[in-house]
Amino acid sequence: MDNPSAFDTCPTIAPFLGYAGVALSIILANTGAAMGTARAGVGIMQSGIKSPDLVWRNLIPIVMAGVNGIYGLITSIVVLGSIAMPSMGGNNRYSLYTGCAHLAAGLCCGLSGLGSGACIGIAGDAAIMACGSYDVESKRSIGRRRGDGKKKSGGGEKLFVAMVLVQVFAGNIALYGLIASIILSQQIFYCGGE
């Protein structure tokens, strides 16, 4: 163990990088999911007080944020399955090449999940409160113009569609990170063959 070289093909520290990838993936993606869930949850509370029947539709940002956490879990488990134990003779089988690839996979999924989750929360919070206040406004104006006879336009529906579109685009960017991390996690080389 004197002077361990970082330039061996399978050095002792290679599992450190692999496990760091696993940990970073789950930690960062779940932090993003938590930020999204918390922020959108406060928006649901605020709009649900005035418009209780809209709450079920407004759970969409919460679900999208939770899916980000699942992406982090998927990447962690895929990478974890490929971190090879040292062989029976005491030689390391897990290469530095694979370790760096797995670290990159963890960072890809984790950081993109972090950004996506924060984005879902902020955009979802604003959208939920907008849908809620539109509902309140339209109910208030129905009350004033009683006997108008004009059919209410589907403005609330269009606002909801816009909210869903924004949430889908915000969730897409975490999917890009997941795809990149799955591709990175396939870059495997073991010393001493499979």
Next chain:
Amino acid sequence: MADASSICKSDFCNAGWAEVLTHMSPYGFANFGVAFGLGLSIVGAAWGIWLTGSSLVGAAVKAPRIRSKNLISVIFCEATAIYGVIMAIILTNKIKEPELADSYLSANWDFNGFYYAGYGMFSAGLSVGLTNIASGVSVGIAGSSCAIADAQDASLFVKILIVEIFASALGIFGIIVGIIQSNACTFPVAAL
């Protein structure tokens, strides 16, 4: 690679990251994993409990009926702490010392196996701990919203409880990853 003029002259220098990471004891890594796993989970649970609890008692001033139902939010935060305790117990049982009692190990020991186990436990502890901080804060904010909404309109309690359930699922993801990581990590107790 490195010529004599660029290498630090003191005896305490490390030549690179490989030396830094292999000059720290694997038992140190493993025990720090236990400590971070438990301690950071408790920090997350505590953060969530004070967020929920302060909103709960504040809203209950005007709406005392919400007191007992909204304690479930506090219990969700407590579950986050329990995940940390589970992880700490699992990891502590896996930290085993070598069977012989000499002052150093001879060359025919599986040093790579020691470091593999140590790094794995460190990563498992950090995964659980930091995920539970995120989950605990999120459950706390959701629970605080739940209490305030329940005080306004009792039908909102169940709807916002769903947000809390999604938030506490994040802590479950963390402990799943931690348990799978710790499965493969065993310290060698005998020479090769």
